[in-house]
Amino acid sequence: LEDREVLGWAEFGEAARDLAREVVRSGWMPDLVVAVARGGLVPAGAVAYALGTKAMGTLNVEFYTGVAETLPEPVVLPPLMDTSELPGRKVLVVDDVADSGKTLALVMDLIRSKGLPADLDLDLDLDDDATESLHVDARSAVVYAKPRSVIEPDYVWRRTDRWIMFPWSSQPPVTEEP
Numbered sequence: 001l002e003d004r005e006v007l008g009w010a011e012f013g014e015a016a017r018d019l020a021r022e023v024v025r026s027g028w029m030p031d032l033v034v035a036v037a038r039g040g041l042v043p044a045g046a047v048a049y050a051l052g053t054k055a056m057g058t059l060n061v062e063f064y065t066g067v068a069e070t071l072p073e074p075v076v077l078p079p080l081m082d083t084s085e086l087p088g089r090k091v092l093v094v095d096d097v098a099d100s101g102k103t104l105a106l107v108m109d110l111i112r113s114k115g116l117p118a119d120l121d122l123d124l125d126l127d128d129d130a131t132e133s134l135h136v137d138a139r140s141a142v143v144y145a146k147p148r149s150v151i152e153p154d155y156v157w158r159r160t161d162r163w164i165m166f167p168w169s170s171q172p173p174v175t176e177e178p
């Protein structure tokens with residue numbers, strides 16, 4: 001099936017280590033890793049271990065198809081993480097893929113909105129330390145990015161325009177049958 005990009009478990013393990021290596025090489029280390037559930041849960045856990053980052057949060061985002069099915073937008077669903085600890089922190093948001101990129105864009109906006117917007121710094125005449133303590137320094141990492149994505153993630157393992165089969169979701173849920 002050449003219209004599919006199939007990622008196996010072993011290769012995913014390499015992908016997670018490669019992504020973490022990319023983060024380390026950039027000279028930026030997160031205080032906190034945030035997973036975009038559900039697709040980003042497995043990648044975020046693997047990347048957090050590879051970085052040695054213990055603090056984690058999750059945001060549950062799904063594509064909600066409204067009454068008008070032509071305008072599907074991602075929405076944040078409960079349970080919501082405690083975002084009060086975000087200001088002053090470096091946050092790495094991890095997801096499986098930036099396809100349309102709308103999910104990741106929504107999450108990055110939400111995470112950054114918990115801090116002081118960068119363009120308010122000047123208005124409030126804050127010094128550098130104060131600015132840093134109120135700002136959320138957020139970056140994004142994805143296993144795959146597609147060319148149509150509205151957002152360019154900071155860290156990308158691989159690029160494709162094909163449908164991706166991830167190891168955790170390529171099989172249907174288990175049943176009682178063997």
Ligand code: 5GP
Nearest residue numbers: 039097098099100101102103162163164166
């Ligand atoms: P978005 O279009 O907002 O970037 O992607 C939303 C979500 O749809 C992704 O996080 C992912 O869970 C799912 N998705 C998008 N493209 C693919 C794909 O090629 N394969 C799989 N398995 N899921 C995808």
